[in-house]
Amino acid sequence: MVSTINISSKKMFTEFHRILLSRGFTEENALRCAQIFTNNSIDGIYSHGVNRFATFIKMVDDGYVKPNNTPSLKSKHAGIEQWDGNLGAGPLNAMFATDIAITLSQQYGIGCVALSNTNHWMRGGAYGWHAAKKGFVFIGWTNTIANMPAWGAVDNRLGNNPLVLAVPFNNEAIVLDMAMSQYSFGSMELAKMKDEKLLVNGGYDTSGQLTNNPSEIIASKRALPIGYWKGAGLSLLLDILATILSGGSSTQEISKNKIEAGLSQVFIAIDISRLGNNSSISNLIDNIITDYHQSVTGDEKNKILFPGERVLQTRKNNLANGIPVIKNIWEEILQL
Amino acid sequence: MVSTINISSKKMFTEFHRILLSRGFTEENALRCAQIFTNNSIDGIYSHGVNRFATFIKMVDDGYVKPNNTPSLKSKHAGIEQWDGNLGAGPLNAMFATDIAITLSQQYGIGCVALSNTNHWMRGGAYGWHAAKKGFVFIGWTNTIANMPAWGAVDNRLGNNPLVLAVPFNNEAIVLDMAMSQYSFGSMELAKMKDEKLLVNGGYDTSGQLTNNPSEIIASKRALPIGYWKGAGLSLLLDILATILSGGSSTQEISKNKIEAGLSQVFIAIDISRLGNNSSISNLIDNIITDYHQSVTGDEKNKILFPGERVLQTRKNNLANGIPVIKNIWEEILQL
Known part of the structure; x- marks a missing residue:
């Protein structure tokens, strides 16, 4: 208890x-x-x-983490910029990069900031909420230390590389913030502490069998990618993109140090106010969500929620x- | 047989x-x-x-599908353009949009084309291969007719909305082309025809239990999103983004007609030759793939492949x- x-x-x-x-x-x-x-x-x-x-x-x-180091510009070409995070605080660097991506999108319609040498951004959704509440579409991701095996492998060479997608909605936002592992080790630690089983299989036990027992997965260190080979593949591509776009460290390089520092991240903003259909966008989203909410469940109490809806x-x-x-x-x- | x-x-x-x-x-x-x-x-x-x-x-x-209809420009703002596909052939429209996104990226670093009113692009990976072989990063996705339930729902209101990420590699490419369902109905039909079971659970039987029997999933029409709630959430966001960025039809609107036509798609290209670290990019990818290939498997014969590697x-x-x-x-x- x-x-x-x-x-x-x-x-x-x-x-x-x-x-x-x-x-x-x-x-x-x-x-x-x-x-x-x-x-x-x-x-x-x-x-x-x-x-x-x-x-x-x-x-x-x-x-x-260097408390007062701030990002410095490495290179820019119109709507895309590379910044060095100089090992500053991850959340501050990420919020800074989000704001630059927003500014770029105001000029170029779409803006991209790739950030090397930064630190853990904590909750990726924070940057999605920030951009979407200001009226922008946001797509962003980070790499991490290796914490997940490739599909078919037993050793961890992939990060769980969270991906964030966000859109403005009703003065709030729809924000998807998902790691490529079915569960984070943080949530598995919490389930273990509460002596709870996971809802679905979250990884392997030490004998290589899939299990929903968080203690066994923590012991084996083998978390399950979402969708098996699919989430593993997406994780690999997100790491490659974060690394090459920022000119920063890959999951492999980060993992050499055993400490999760010096990460690579990507922040893309789109200024939807520049689109020809700007005036109808909130209606389009409203229609999709209205339909989504009408999903039939086996159970009356079980309302279908969109990503971020529970947050409110x-x-x-x-x-x-x-x-x-x-x-x-x-x-x-x-x-x- | x-x-x-x-x-x-x-x-x-x-x-x-x-x-x-x-x-x-x-x-x-x-x-x-x-x-x-x-x-x-x-x-x-x-x-x-x-x-x-x-x-x-x-x-x-x-x-x-109108054989000779070609896309027409609806609106543009620097690096982002909206095109109407005019119900032309999906593969031709998608290749056209990819080429425009590439051209935009050469000018703006990152370019985005959103295409409404188009048709099925067949293999999304084709556009990833096309862009990556020319040296560009590619991110693209399409919505589809509803063919997957929201997490916790029994009726299909989400598309499986394939997502494509591609990067140049060794004069070829690394291309991830993944739908948000664990298996496509096409691959489940094929498994059924060959009287094979799926490797992992791919959906529900008519009594609502997860199963790897393709016949039972085809009968229930309930495919499983990758990563359960995660793939369902990603599918929803990809549909919202494709719809609002293109000003086109959502999965819900497409599904009203029972025929999969008039889709919405997004094509993003990044011109990595404009980045400050351009000369080191192929080395960065090489290092990641070399490490990835060293993944330890239980079985010597079981080589770990990157997305698109088997294609060669x-x-x-x-x-x-x-x-x-x-x-x-x-x-x-x-x-x-």
Whole structure:
């Protein structure tokens, strides 16, 4: 039984801000970074919000994340730019790159920023929400350390390389944020802690059989790609693209260091206000979602949700009642 | 037991060309279209080559595919353009859109063409190979008629919306061409015909249980999205993006007509020769693939292949020995 406490978003933000300042972040960077970690938690993405904050601070303390390094331009050609993240804080670099991609898209219709030498962006969906709330289409992805085998292999040479697609919708957004593994190791650790089985098979046990027992997958370190060979293939292509477009490190190179640092990421924005059908776009999306919501389920209570839809309710609840945090995790943060 | 015969690529091309001319295609359009169908077959993608040719001709005969209609520009803003496919032949429209995206990328670094009102592009990988062999990165996708349920639903409101990613490699290419369903209905029909089970579960039986029996999935019409909720979510976002970027029909609108026509597609090209690290790109890819090939398998004979790698061997075999075609299918084509 895992014991949780509710922490107000204001309290959480204040603690994060205090800790970031204590690690040498400038006031502005501390505010921005605390806000991203708090927002991820408000939205219910605890694994890349409050649950990951102490790990992030350790990366700062160990010198892998440079608090006040900012990206520098490496090369540009009209709508595409390459930036070096200079090992700055991943969430700050990613938000910076998203904003540059948006600016490029305003000029060129579509803009692409490829970012090398950056760090874990935490919740990729944060950048999708950011761009889509401003009215832009967003497509982005990151590579990661090797944490998934190729299809048919037993050793991990692929990252789970999360992919984010986002579109504006009803002053909010539809945001898909998906890693190429069926489950993240973070969510498997959580299921293990709660003594729960996974809903579907999430990887292999140490004898090579597919299993939904998170403990066995954590022991074998063999997570399952979504769609078996398909997710493995998509992961490989996302790594190749992030690496060549940014001129940065591949999953293989990142993995040599055993520490997940110096990642490669891609941020694409599209300015849909420049399209000839701009005025009808919200209707087009509305029609698709209305139909999607009419999906027939075997069970009346089981409403079909679009990616990101649950977030709105979670956000409302967490803002009203505080963010549920595992007690040990919060106590650890207070000690930082 | 399915009986096959080997048809030389020249013979296949000649027959396709003859039939297309008989349906009113201009000489140039007949040559191009015959070449795409033949190339797809040479590469071993029979389901979207020779096996689909008669269906394509029926779409022409029934008036859904207009042999000589070509795309017309609807709107443009620097690197992004919207084109109306005017219900022309899907493969010809898609190749046209790919070439425009390439041209845009040469000027703007990244170029995007969104195509409405087009038809089935057959093998999406064809456009990835085309762009990558010319030295460009390619990202493209199409929507389809509804053929897959949302996660948790029993009725089909999502398309399987194939996604293509391609990069140049060793004068050839790495090309991922994947639908969002674990298996296409085409491949399940083939497995059924050969009385084979699927390697992994590919959908539901009529009682709602997951199964690898293709006959039962064909009967229930419920295919499984890759990665369960993840592939369903990605399919939804790809449909939304194709629809809004092109100002075209969504999966829902296409499905109203029961005939898969008037599709929406997206073609993105990136001119990697404009990037600052242009000279090192082939090395970066080489390093990734060399590592990937070193994946450890339980079985010495089981070599790990990258997406598109098997195509090169199949292409060589089929050019040397002829293309294996199911006898009935070839006889049907000869009657067209």
